[in-house]
Amino acid sequence: MAGVLAAGWSLPADAETPVERGRYLVESIAGCGNCHSLQDANGPIPGKEYAGGPPIQDAAFDAWPANITPDEETGIGSWTDDEIVRAIREGVTRDGRVMGPPMPFWLYRGIADDDAKAMVAYLRTVKPVKNKVPASVYRMPLPPSWGPAVSGVEAPPRSDKVAYGGYLAGPVGHCVECHTPMTDKGGLDMAREGAGTREFPGPWGTSISRNITPAALGDWTDAEIKRAITQGVSRDGTRLMPPMGFGFYARMTDADLDALVAWMRSLKPVD
Ligand code: HEC
Ligand code: HEC
CATH class of the missing domain: 1.10.760 (Cytochrome Bc1 Complex; Chain D, domain 2)
Incomplete structure (x- = not known):
């Protein structure tokens, strides 16, 4: 494995278990913590990873990146795997609400089934943190949906x-x-x-x-x-x-x- 070890660890992109694959994706290329974690100059603040990020504000919205730790009350601990996959790829919350930007749902629709499931498998293993995140406010019309239900997505071969x-x-x-x-x-x-x-x-x-x-x-x-x-x-x-x-x-x-x-x-x- 030829990983870049600057941040202390790295995993093969083709790591065997879904949790390892999910950890690799979420913590590196997908960078979910870039929005969903509070950060200081050294990156996500230890112990609070994925417990909700600072608001992302724009003329059109005050978006609050959700608590995506397994805390049952304030995070996504009680959601099913399918509900979490749907939130990531279709931008629909557990109660059926369509989420707004800037989480890039129109791109996340293209995350392969295996990779989306792996991300969820990894998120289930992070430390649950109790942190109630305010609801996002959108001063713009949101689409009725980001598109039809997503299924059967495969990643292109790594050889290409x-x-x-x-x-x-x-x-x-x-x-x-x-x-x-x-x-x-x-x-x-x-x-x-x-x-x-x-x-x-x-x-x-x-x-x-x-x-x-x-x-x-x-x-x-x-x-x-x-x-x-x-x-x-x-x-x-x-x-x-x-x-x-x-x-x-x-x-x-x-x-x-x-x-x-x-x-x-x-x-x-x-x-
Ligand atoms: C959230 C927004 C964001 C994402 C996601 C992002 N970038 Fe960037 N990128 C920037 C910004 C902003 C800069 C310029 C920063 C600066 O000027 O200080 C930059 C700079 C760069 C540069 C430096 C170019 C130069 O002339 O120095 C490269 C290369 C680059 N990005 C590639 C990528 C790649 C590849 C990805 C995906 C893995 C990526 N970026 C994801 C916002 C982003
Ligand atoms: C550009 C910022 C951004 C990025 C990157 C991002 N998110 Fe989000 N995410 C948000 C915001 C903001 C919300 C809340 C949107 C709303 O409430 O309308 C959200 C909501 C969610 C939710 C719904 C949780 C709930 O309680 O409603 C899940 C699950 C989620 N994100 C997972 C992820 C994962 C996994 C990744 C990485 C693959 C990711 N997000 C990347 C900003 C982001």
């Missing part, structure tokens, strides 16, 4: 690096969401996939997602791209700001990083 990298960058890791400009209607401008320019205000100031198409990264080495993703250090040595989730991505295996780089290099160059 570009396709598997696209699976990691889209459905699992939502890199595309942050790194693709918005249209004036509020959707993503997929003709300019990967071109960056989205603004992310936060305690760090305002960061702007960068162009990750070959127009920008074309002459970077693979190692330079991987360093940016996993250590948050740009090619010129400057430090990258949140919400780019390098603390999570540091735990990715080299094979998955290779697939991500192959996907980035396959994008249409956009200036």
Whole structure:
């Protein structure tokens, strides 16, 4: 196994048990804790992982990332596996409410059945934390649903690096969401996939997602791209700001990083 061990541990992406696979996905490429955990400069605050994150606020919403620990009262401990999988991929809560952004349901619909189940298996093993999270407020119309019920989704074969990298960058890791400009209607401008320019205000100031198409990264080495993703250090040595989730991505295996780089290099160059 050739993992990047910066954060102290790493697991093979093809780890055998669902709990190990789920841990790998949730704690690395999917970075669920980037929203669902309170963080300080060192990452998620120990002992409170997944107990609910700080509100994500916008003109259109005050979204409160839920407590997704197994606490029965304030978390998801009493939900069934299917209910949790449905929440992740279809954006529907246990009581049938359609959730709003920014959890990227339209991408999470593409998480493979096995991977979604593995994520749930792992979430069942995290420490239950009692923490009642306020209800999100949306000052925007929400869709009646994010689409039909999801089932029978399979991941592309890992031997197809570009396709598997696209699976990691889209459905699992939502890199595309942050790194693709918005249209004036509020959707993503997929003709300019990967071109960056989205603004992310936060305690760090305002960061702007960068162009990750070959127009920008074309002459970077693979190692330079991987360093940016996993250590948050740009090619010129400057430090990258949140919400780019390098603390999570540091735990990715080299094979998955290779697939991500192959996907980035396959994008249409956009200036
Ligand atoms: C960009 C931020 C963001 C990311 C990334 C994110 N979530 Fe969420 N999640 C939220 C918000 C906000 C809510 C609450 C939405 C609402 O109440 O309408 C939520 C709700 C949920 C719920 C419903 C829980 C409940 O009690 O209603 C589950 C389950 C969940 N998320 C799991 C996950 C998992 C697993 C991942 C990683 C694969 C993930 N989330 C990634 C922001 C995020
Ligand atoms: C929540 C939003 C978000 C997600 C998810 C995200 N990024 Fe980023 N990314 C950013 C922002 C913002 C920056 C720029 C930070 C800065 O300028 O300090 C950035 C910077 C980068 C850079 C550095 C480019 C340069 O010129 O230095 C690379 C490479 C990158 N991201 C790749 C990825 C990949 C691959 C993924 C998925 C595994 C990903 N990002 C997921 C927001 C995000």
